[in-house]
Amino acid sequence: MTPPDNPQEPATGGAWARWHAAHLHDYPPAATRLWLLMAAAGLAAMAWALASLRGQDPTTLWPVAAGLGLVAVAAMFPVQIPRTKHTVLVADVFIFTILAALGAPAAILAVGVEGLIGTVRTSKRLSSRVSSPSAAMASMAVCAASYSGLLHVLRAAGLSDEVAALAALCMVAPLQVALTTGSLMRLMAVKHARSLSLRDWFDAVCWIVAMTLAAAFVAGLVQLTARHSGPAVLLVAAGLVFALVLLTRISLARLESERQGQEAKVDEAQREAELSQQRFTAAFTHAAIGMAIARPAGAVLQVNQAFCTLLGRPESALLGQAFVSLLHPGDAAQFQRQARESGLTRNGSEAGPGQAFSMELRCNAGDGGELWVALHCSRFDDPGGRGQHLIYQLHDISSRHLAESRLQHIAYHDSLTDLANRACFHERLDAAVAAAQGDATQRYAVMFLDLDRFKIVNDSLGHVAGNELLREVAQRLASCVRPNDLVARLGGDEFAILLEDLHDADAGMRLAERVLQALSLPMSINGTEVVPGASVGITFSDLGYRSAEDVLRDADLAMYRAKAEGRGRVALFDNSMLEQVAEKLALEADLRHAIGEGALSVAYQPLYFLQPYRPYGFEALARWIHPQRGPISPAVFITLAEESGHIEVLTDWVLDQSLAQLARWQRQMPEADGLTMHVNISGRDLARSDLVAVVEHLLQRHGVAAHCLTLEITETTLMQRLDVALQTMARLRERGVLFSIDDFGTGYSSLAYLSTLPIDSIKIDRSFVMGMESGAQNVEIVRAVLNLGLSLGRKVIAEGIETPEQLATLRSMGVPIGQGYLLSRPLKAEQVTGLLALSLTTPAEPAVSPEPAAIEVADARATANAAVAV
Numbered sequence: 092m093t094p095p096d097n098p099q100e101p102a103t104g105g106a107w108a109r110w111h112a113a114h115l116h117d118y119p120p121a122a123t124r125l126w127l128l129m130a131a132a133g134l135a136a137m138a139w140a141l142a143s144l145r146g147q148d149p150t151t152l153w154p155v156a157a158g159l160g161l162v163a164v165a166a167m168f169p170v171q172i173p174r175t176k177h178t179v180l181v182a183d184v185f186i187f188t189i190l191a192a193l194g195a196p197a198a199i200l201a202v203g204v205e206g207l208i209g210t211v212r213t214s215k216r217l218s219s220r221v222s223s224p225s226a227a228m229a230s231m232a233v234c235a236a237s238y239s240g241l242l243h244v245l246r247a248a249g250l251s252d253e254v255a256a257l258a259a260l261c262m263v264a265p266l267q268v269a270l271t272t273g274s275l276m277r278l279m280a281v282k283h284a285r286s287l288s289l290r291d292w293f294d295a296v297c298w299i300v301a302m303t304l305a306a307a308f309v310a311g312l313v314q315l316t317a318r319h320s321g322p323a324v325l326l327v328a329a330g331l332v333f334a335l336v337l338l339t340r341i342s343l344a345r346l347e348s349e350r351q352g353q354e355a356k357v358d359e360a361q362r363e364a365e366l367s368q369q370r371f372t373a374a375f376t377h378a379a380i381g382m383a384i385a386r387p388a389g390a391v392l393q394v395n396q397a398f399c400t401l402l403g404r405p406e407s408a409l410l411g412q413a414f415v416s417l418l419h420p421g422d423a424a425q426f427q428r429q430a431r432e433s434g435l436t437r438n439g440s441e442a443g444p445g446q447a448f449s450m451e452l453r454c455n456a457g458d459g460g461e462l463w464v465a466l467h468c469s470r471f472d473d474p475g476g477r478g479q480h481l482i483y484q485l486h487d488i489s490s491r492h493l494a495e496s497r498l499q500h501i502a503y504h505d506s507l508t509d510l511a512n513r514a515c516f517h518e519r520l521d522a523a524v525a526a527a528q529g530d531a532t533q534r535y536a537v538m539f540l541d542l543d544r545f546k547i548v549n550d551s552l553g554h555v556a557g558n559e560l561l562r563e564v565a566q567r568l569a570s571c572v573r574p575n576d577l578v579a580r581l582g583g584d585e586f587a588i589l590l591e592d593l594h595d596a597d598a599g600m601r602l603a604e605r606v607l608q609a610l611s612l613p614m615s616i617n618g619t620e621v622v623p624g625a626s627v628g629i630t631f632s633d634l635g636y637r638s639a640e641d642v643l644r645d646a647d648l649a650m651y652r653a654k655a656e657g658r659g660r661v662a663l664f665d666n667s668m669l670e671q672v673a674e675k676l677a678l679e680a681d682l683r684h685a686i687g688e689g690a691l692s693v694a695y696q697p698l699y700f701l702q703p704y705r706p707y708g709f710e711a712l713a714r715w716i717h718p719q720r721g722p723i724s725p726a727v728f729i730t731l732a733e734e735s736g737h738i739e740v741l742t743d744w745v746l747d748q749s750l751a752q753l754a755r756w757q758r759q760m761p762e763a764d765g766l767t768m769h770v771n772i773s774g775r776d777l778a779r780s781d782l783v784a785v786v787e788h789l790l791q792r793h794g795v796a797a798h799c800l801t802l803e804i805t806e807t808t809l810m811q812r813l814d815v816a817l818q819t820m821a822r823l824r825e826r827g828v829l830f831s832i833d834d835f836g837t838g839y840s841s842l843a844y845l846s847t848l849p850i851d852s853i854k855i856d857r858s859f860v861m862g863m864e865s866g867a868q869n870v871e872i873v874r875a876v877l878n879l880g881l882s883l884g885r886k887v888i889a890e891g892i893e894t895p896e897q898l899a900t901l902r903s904m905g906v907p908i909g910q911g912y913l914l915s916r917p918l919k920a921e922q923v924t925g926l927l928a929l930s931l932t933t934p935a936e937p938a939v940s941p942e943p944a945a946i947e948v949a950d951a952r953a954t955a956n957a958a959v960a961v
Contacts, residue, residue, distance in 0.1 A: 114217045122282040126222055129274055133225020136232040137203055140196035155197045158189040162201045166208040183306035186231075187260050195235030202227040202267075222278060230270035234263040257312070264307035268300050381464075381485040384471055387435075389413040392480065401464070401487055403457025414483065419453035419461060426452060426466075435470060435481060451488065463492040505580040507558055508565035516579035516587055520639040523591055527632045536599040536631045538588040538606065539646035540568075543624040543658045545584035548616070556616045564623050567609045572602065586625075587643065596631050603627050603661045611659070626653035630664035679735045681717060682728055686740055691715050693748045694917035697926065698769070698888060698910045701901060706927065707908050708767030708801070711749035712917050713741065733773055742776050746789050750800065752920050754793040760927055769801045769831060774808040777816040783823055790828075797827030801851065805833045809848075817849070824849045831888070835876060846883055852908075853880050857891025860911070863900055874904055881905075 115123055144155060165182035182205045190198035206224035214220065238259050245255035280287040375382060381398030385391045394409050402409070402417065415423045433448040447469035456462040464485040471482035503515035511519070526533040542564065549557035561584065568578045568586060577589040588606070590599050610623045628649025636642045645664040653662035685691055695709040715723045732738040749768050756763045776782055790797055802823070809816055809832065820830055831852040855876050862869035873889070880887040889901050892911030901909060918926065 118218070118282055119284070122278060125278050125281055126218065129229065129278065130221050130225045132229035133203070133221075133227070136199050136225075136228040139232070140199040140228075143196040144200075155189075155193055155200070158185060158193060158197060159201055159204055161185045162189070163204050163208060166205045167212075183303055184309050187264065187307045190231075190235060190238060191256055191260055195232065195239070198235055199228050199231045202231045202271075223275065226271050226274045230267050230274070233270055234267045237266060238263045257308070260307040261304060264303045265300050268303050272299065378484075381487075383409070383414065383483045383485075384480050385414045385483065386480055389415055391417075398485065401485055402454060402462065408457075414481075417454055419455060422452035426450070430468065430481075433468075435468060451492075454485070462487065463489045505565075508562055508580050510565050510569070510586075511577055511579035513579065513581045516577060516581065516589065517639050519577050519589055520642060523589060523632070524636055524639055524642065528637065533591075534593040534595075534632050536590040536593055536596070536629055537642050537646045538590070538599075538603055539628045539643065539650040540586040540588070540606070540625045541650050541654065542584040542610075543626055543654070544622070548621055552617055552619060552621075556619075559616050560614070560621060560623060563614050564610065564625075567612075567623075568606060571606050571609050587646070593631070596633070599629060599631060600661065600663070603629050607659065607661060624659050626650055626658050627661045628653055628664060629661060634664075675731070678720075678723075678728075679731055679737075682715070682731055683735070683737060685715060685717075686732075686737060686744060690718075691741075691744070692919075693745060693752070694919060695749070695752070695923050696910060696917040697915045697923070698767075698908055699914050701898070701906060701909050706766060708769060708799075709749075709753075709923070710769040710771075710803070710910065711745055712771075713745050714917075729773075733775060738773050738775050739779060742770075742772055743785055743789075746770055746786065750789050750793045750795050752923075753799060754795050756924065756927060757795070759924070763927055767799050767801050767829070768795075769803050771803045771833065774804070774816070777804065777819045779819075782819055783826070786823060786828060787826060790826075798829060801829040801831050803831045803833045803854070806835055820849045831886075834890075850885060852886035852888055854888045854890050854910075855906075857911070860889050860891045860897055860901070861893065864894065864896055870900065873901070873906075877904055877906055 111123070115126065118126060144152060162182045162185045165185055186198060186201045186205060189201050203224045206227035207220065210220045210223040241259035241262055242255050245258055246252065250258065276291075277287055279285075375384075375393070376395045378395055378397055381401040382395045383391055383398050384393045391409050391412050391414055394406055399406050399409065409417070415427060418426055429448055429450055433446055435446075435448070447467065449465065449467045451463065451465050454462045454464055465488050467484040469482055471480045503512060503518075504510065505512045520537065523533070523535040527535060542560075545557065545560065548560050561580070564586070565578070565580065568588065572578055572588060572590070575591055577591075579587050579589075581587050588602075590602060593599055607625065607627060610625045613620045613622045615621070628646045628651070630642060630645040630649060632642075634645070636645075645668070648668040649662040649664035652664075652668055653660050656662065692714045694712045694714050696712060697709055698707040699705065700707050713725060713729065715725075715728050717723050729738070729741070732741045749770055753763075753766065753768045756766070772782075779785075786800070786802075789795075790800065804816070824830070829851040830849060831854060832848075832850055833854050834856040835853040853876065855873055859869050859872050859876075863873060877887050886908060887906055888908040888910060889906045890910050892898050892901065892909045892913045894913060897911075898909065898913055915926070
């Protein structure tokens with residue numbers, strides 16, 4: 092036996108520790124202390140008894156020895172009550188006789204002998220062989236003292252010695268049982284860490300109390316008789332008791348043998364009957380599928396073992412039950428309707444001449460779960476002439492249905508977050524839209540969520556961290572909504588929530604705010620604290636939607652409005668958003684036609700060496716004058732081109748136009764051979780697989796040297812697509828194409844890569860140049876960028892020079908190249924030809940450049956038009 096986790100651990104490893112490990116290893120400390128207390132009490136009682144007898148005359152000890160012998164013999168032959176756990180211990184008669192006749196010491200030793208023999212017969216553990224006799228001897232010592240006290244009290248009350256002795260014995264008998272059994276049961280309760288109530292104790296010992304009272308009464312009668320007739324009566328009584336025990340044991344053994352024989356015959360008859368029944372119903376009983384026979388009214392008459400096993404219930408729990416009660420409540424009505432329609436039942440209680448039918452439905456399994464079965468029902472003519480019944484055959488299809496359910500779950504749930512997917516969301520939303528069309532009170536709302544910082548987490552911490560973020564967001568969303576709401580992941584970092592049974596719009600808005608609050612709490616990913624954050628768009632069924640696509644479209648539009656207003660907020664859809672989208676789509680279509688039909692133009696803004704002042708090159712700038720809307724801001728149509736996927740075509744067209752124009756200038760004026768052409772490209776362009784081939788083709792086609800082309804990309808765009816950008820840039824640099832970082836200083840991380848990036852120049856953002864006059868801080872920023880670029884061997888170009896003071900400051904710093912309205916506004920190609928002829932032949936100091944009328948109009952209307960277009 093393995094010791095428990097909390098045995099008593101002695102302080103030292105001596106003899107006690109070894110004895111404890113051998114005999115008390117499963118006793119916790121409290122039980123060990125109680126056992127030692129019982130053993131000590133029993134040992135003390137035994138020592139007192141032996142010391143008391145030792146002082147007596149040896150001639151008076153033979154009755155004690157005889158009494159102990161009688162107790163020992165009687166304890167070896169208890170009478171077992173048949174078919175119960177109870178035994179009659181006749182030794183108690185001798186023990187109480189000894190108490191009354193020979194005194195307390197002899198009685199203490201007598202119960203010790205009885206307890207030891209009884210324990211040796213029932214237990215092999217030394218701990219039990221010590222505790223049981225000890226508890227009995229200690230209890231008898233208390234009872235003997237109580238007996239002596241009661242004798243004095245009862246005699247003083249006027250009772251005779253005989254009556255007082257009989258009454259005292261009967262009164263202390265229950266006390267002996269209570270003390271002995273109570274201490275032993277308490278020891279077991281402490282050992283097994285269980286509580287012991289008075290009711291538990293009484294239920295366990297009431298039989299023992301009754302037998303002990305009877306023994307005490309008999310012992311009292313024997314003692315009374317012995318006082319009047321002499322000690323010989325004790326011998327006669329002992330013989331009579333042993334004779335009764337012997338005869339009783341023989342009689343009970345014979346009765347038990349006859350009973351077992353009778354039961355064996357009954358069992359044999361039952362087995363024969365069962366075997367005959369099994370032979371008669373073999374085809375039914377041993378069928379591999381579950382089968383049941385029932386009356387047309389529904390009561391089950393007979394089932395086979397396969398049916399019981401299938402439903403997980405015994406036959407007794409099925410017979411007499413209505414068959415429909417074994418079905419799942421959701422499928423019972425369908426089954427009854429099918430039975431009536433097939434004609435197998437009439438009026439619900441009569442068998443009909445109908446045709447058999449089959450169907451799949453659910454049953455109530457015995458374990459409380461659902462069991463899917465394929466059921467076949469047909470008519471059954473009882474060979475016993477008891478009329479027509481129905482026979483049901485059931486085959487378990489739970490595994491197949493579970494597999495189908497899993498496939499259904501996979502088909503309608505997102506594998507990463509276990510939320511509903513787009514297909515599931517569409518089905519539920521379709522049902523909600525249809526319900527609202529039929530009943531205006533069936534209100535619903537749809538929330539569309541897009542995470543605000545997911546791309547940063549995904550790019551900086553990796554896809555594993557991004558997946559962890561998505562799972563956390565899914566859990567938070569699921570915890571925010573009501574039980575009947577549906578949360579779905581539509582793809583990427585987009586989520587949607589369908590709110591059904593809405594009482595009013597305020598409830599939906601409150602739920603949206605609760606979602607935002609849940610997503611605003613930080614979480615830790617790989618040791619980095621991240622706040623998911625989201626922008627939420629919401630729309631309600633009050634707008635009278637007729638399709639799920641329209642609902643999602645409007646919620647999506649509202650989400651983009653939330654992002655445009657600063658992210659991390661909720662935007663409610665209104666029809667003005669749809670009008671803006673329609674306007675944007677129309678403008679996108681016009682842009683597509685304008686690119687394809689060559690309706691765009693290119694303006695060229697000169698770049699100048701500042702000391703000495705002479706042309707350096709040009710920046711090609713796309714321009715679009717809409718036939719109805721007028722000039723469209725580049726900030727509007729270039730963004731629109733990127734969103735619509737037309738930016739690649741637009742970039743190719745600008746490259747083609749600008750390189751062709753540079754080639755013409757170089758042919759017309761040999762002095763223009765050293766001029767460069769700056770062309771802006773986007774991050775999507777750098778991700779193109781054919782950009783290198785396109786640039787090479789255009790350079791060869793127009794005969795322009797590769798070093799005359801500089802491709803400009805913004806700092807932020809470069810850092811967002813750094814891995815892809817570096818590969819493309821490296822291939823173009825091998826062919827001689829130059830690169831420049833536009834708007835330098837407005838990004839967040841390019842300084843760390845500046846020394847290793849394949850770039851040739853950096854452009855100081857116009858915000859720093861224009862701010863030099865308002866604060867010395869901007870002057871120092873410009874100076875720092877200039878020093879950084881020059882120390883790394885990069886050219887530095889200042890943008891946005893608009894005043895002579897700015898120009899003077901830049902020259903004093905040593906900025907080599909500049910660009911801005913002071914030097915020249917963007918010009919048409921024909922205007923550049925005259926400018927080049929003048930500048931290359933007779934360089935002069937810059938003056939405020941003339942403002943071409945067309946460009947002036949375009950710039951004036953661009954800002955006003957931008958808001959409407961986007």
